[in-house]
Structure formats: C-alpha cells, structure tokens
Amino acid sequence: MKLFYSSAVKWFAGIVLLLSCMFSAAEGVSAENRPNVIIVLTDDQGYGDVGFHNNPKIRTPHLDQLARKSIELTRFYCSPVCAPTRASLLTGRNYYRTGVIHTSRGGAKMQGDEVTLAELLQLAGYQTGIFGKWHLGDNYPMRPQDQGFAETLIHKSGGIGQSPDQPNSYFHPKLWKNGDAFESTGYCTDVFFDEALKFMDRQQQAEKPFFVYLATNAPHTPLEIAESYWKPYQQQGLDETTARVYGMLTNLDEN
Secondary structure: OOOOOOOOOHHHHHHHHHHHHHHHHHHHOOHHHOOOEEEEEOOOOOOOOOHHHOOOOOOOHHHHHHHHOOOOOOOOOOOOOHHHHHHHHHHOOOHHHHOEOOOOOOOEOOOOOOOOHHHHHHHOOOEEEEEEEOOOOOOOOOOHHHOOOOEEEEEOOOOOOOOOOOOOOOEOOEEEEOOEEEEOOOEHHHHHHHHHHHHHHHHHHOOOOEEEEEEOOOOOOOOOOOHHHHHHHHHOOOOHHHHHHHHHHHHHHHO
16 A cells, blocks of 8 residues: 655645545536646757747747746756656655656666555546557556556656667657557647547536646657758758757747
C-alpha cells in the first residue's frame, strides 16, 4: 500500500485535502461538477522561448493568446534537469525524497510507493491519461500505468532514440501504448496531441471527468523538425540550432 507523507509541500497538501473531500462525495457528483485537468509540460523550453515573454522572433500566437486569458505564475522552483522536476510535479515532494536525482545512470527511477496526482484523481473518479514523456522508470512498479495512469502513450527512457533496444526518430516514432509497442505515424508532438484529444473526446462522450498529462519531448534534442518550420527562422538571421528550437515550438503552438 502506498503511504501519504506529511512532508509533502504545502500546495500538494492542499490538493490532497481538496481531493479527500472529493473522494467522499465522488459517487454523488456529476462529471460536469468535477473540472477536467490538463497539464502540458514541454522539455528544455527556455523562459523566453514564447512570444508573450517579449521574444520578437518566435511565433507562438496560440500560446500568446492563452497567456492573455490566463493567470501566469512567475515565481517558482524547479530542478536543473528534467526527471527530478517531473517527480516533484507529480508528487508534490522534493525530488530527492522520490528517489529521482538525475536523468540517467539509474537516477531517474521514482520509488514505486510514491503517490502521484494521477492516483489521487483516479480515486476522485477521474479518467487519467499520459501522452509523451514519462522518464521516471520503464519497469514495474515505476511505469506510468503503475502510478495512476489508466491510458498511456509514451516513449521510453529520457528521449526518443535513447533506448538501447531500437533506433527511433521524432518522425513516425516507435512508442508504447498501454504497455504494448505502438508504431505511430506522423511527427511526435502531433501524435501526442492527437492521441490526447482522442482520449478527451472519449471521456466527454462518456460524461466522465479526465486528467491529461501531456508531456512533450520537444524541443529537447535531437532537434528534429520539418524544414518548413525551422527554415523561415534561419532566413531571419538566426543560427540553425535556435531556428530548429523555435520551429519545434511553433509546431507545438499549432497543436
């Protein structure tokens, strides 16, 4: 049985308290009274890599519009590398307590008894799905399906192409869907968003609340993106590396 820890950070403790109230009444509450929860997490995107942070070069019109209609949090903590940040985001705990202290060399394996936001929302009657990057362990009991996600579509390891068992690419990537190998068609970011949208549509049809964790591997290296996205940035005078990063983010913005 997983244990709840008193050392959880305050905001997560607040979520636990809120959800504990939801658990007791979940059966009598309709889906329309339980708001859907969507988290989109990009990988290696810089703070200034969006138009609404006064970057005159990059084109992110949809994200800019979303920011204008939203509350933006500008004071925050994160870890210097991605896997520890992911562990903290999903558990509300300091990354070191979860066992995730690095991105490789065995340091990206979250302890199986950690309690995730997905598990809490499942208890509150939510349908849960992850689409994209997990990077907290590829084997039981560390997989996303062991940590509260009923629907999973992920790449293994820390990035597409990093697993030793098969070559891979951002185009038509070989993924894992609900534990089984999945041959996808299209660009990785498009695939993750398309599958997430299908999942959300199914839950809406069934009138069930959902939690979607959409964690893209873009714009993490390798900077694979169609030339039609990055070439216009290079033509503006940007170096190819920056142009490719911006192209990957423009593609993400279109999703």
